[in-house]
Amino acid sequence: MHHDIAIIGAGAAGMMCAAVAGQRGLRVVLIEHAARVGEKIRISGGGRCNFTNARAGPQHFVSRQPGFARDVLSRYTPRDFAALVRRYRIAHHEKHKGQLFCxxxxxxxxxxLRAECELGRVQWLQPCGVRGVAREGSGFRLETDQGPLQARRVVVATGGLPVPKIGATDYGLRLARQMGLQVVSPQPALVPLAFAAEPWRPFAELAGVALEVRVACGGQHFDEDLLFTHRGLSGPAILQISSFWNPGDSLRLDLSPGNDLGEALWLAKLQSRQSLLNALGQFLPRRLAQTWVEMQRLPSDRRIAELADAKLKALGASLCAWTLQPTGTEGWRKAEVMRGGVDTAELHPATLEAHKVPGLHFIGEVVDVTGWLGGYNFQWAWASGYAVGMSV
Ligand SMILES: Cc1cc2nc3c(=O)[nH]c(=O)nc-3n(C[C@H](O)[C@H](O)[C@H](O)COP(=O)(O)OP(=O)(O)OC[C@H]3O[C@@H](n4cnc5c(N)ncnc54)[C@H](O)[C@@H]3O)c2cc1C
Known part of the structure; x- marks a missing residue:
C-alpha cells in the first residue's frame, strides 16, 4: 500500500494532522495501537476537555529552545480552533484565565476530529501497532501488526509518557533515537509534588485543605490554588510550578499573597483582643493556621496582645516565605504531560521535519514543547498537527 503520509498515533495532534492533510487531497493513513482513539482528550479537563486557551502564546510553553513554538503557534491560533468548535455547534465556555471548556x-x-478525518478520507488502521520504521527509496517502509506499508512521509504523533494504562508509549522517542535524533530527557510535568514522609507528617493531616498562594521556583512564579494531599502538594499552583522544578530545587511559597502578615499581625495586636488563631484565621484556612502555630510552638489560644512583636513578625515572615524541598513528583501515573521529548534543535521550526531525516516529522507532546496548565497543551497539539498537515 502506498500512502502520501503515514501518521503514527490517533490522539489530538495525529487526528488534526490527518484531517488537514487529507482535506488537501493527500492519501493519509492513521495508525493507532489502542482500542479507542483520543483517550487523553476523553479524560481531559475532568471529562469536559479544556481544548484551548484564548490567551495562548509562545511564553506559555517550556522547551530547551524557548520560543521554538512561535512559528507553529502563529499559523493556527486558539481562535482558529474555537471557530472549528463553533462550526460543529459544540457549546463551550471560558472558565478561568482564558481556558475554554466544552x-x-x-x-x-x-x-x-473523527468527522474532520472522514472529510479528508483518512484511512484508519486501528487497533494496529507499529513495529518498525525504516527508510526505503525516497520514502519509508513501516512494519505494522497488519502488514507492511509504504509512505512518502511519516508523522510521529505518539504523545507523551503520562497515563500508560490508556495507551501512552515511548515508541516515538525510541524511533527518534533510532534515527539518530537527540531527545531531551523526558520528565513528568503538571504533576503533584511529594515530600519525605516524616517531615510531612504534620501537613498530611491537612489533606483536602486548599488556598490561593504564590509559588516560585526556577525563576518562574504562579498565583493559583494549592491543595494539601497526604503525600505532598497538588492543585493548579503546584502542577504549574512542577514544570520548572528539578530534583534538588526548593519551592518558595507565600501562603497569603498580597498581605504582609508580620505587619497585619502587629496591627491586629494593637487593635484587638482576639487570639492568635483567630487573627491568623482571617488570612489562612483555620486548620492550616492551627498546624502552623503548633509547629512554631506558639500558644494558639493566647491573646495576640500577649505575644512579642518580634515573634509575630517572625511568624508572619515564615508564612509569606515558606521554603520547602520536594523529594520527587508523583510520577507518570499522575502527570498530565511530559516535559522533554524530541529535541527541537533537530526539527525545522515551521514544518517540524527532522533535519537529519527528510520526510520524518514529529508533532504534539512527543516534541520538547510543553504547555502550561490550562488548554495550552492541546493548542500545541492542534497547531503542530495543522503545521505538518499543511506543509507535507
Ligand atoms: C488526565 C489528563 C488531563 C489532561 N487535560 C488537558 C486539558 O484539559 N487541556 C490540555 O490542553 N491538555 C490536557 N492534557 C494534556 C493533553 O491530553 C496532551 O498534551 C495531548 O493529548 C497531546 O496530544 P498528542 O496527540 O501529542 O498525544 P495523545 O493525545 O496522547 O495521542 C497519542 C496517541 O498515540 C498512540 N500511540 C502511542 N504509541 C503508539 C504506537 N507505538 N503505535 C500506535 N499508536 C501509538 C496513543 O495510544 C495515543 O492515542 C491532559 C492530560 C492528561 C493525562
Missing part, C-alpha cells in the same frame, strides 16, 4: 463532554471534540 459545556457537555470531551467526546464531542473526539467526534468532531
Amino acid at each position: 459545556d457537555g463532554s470531551s467526546q464531542q471534540i473526539i467526534d468532531m
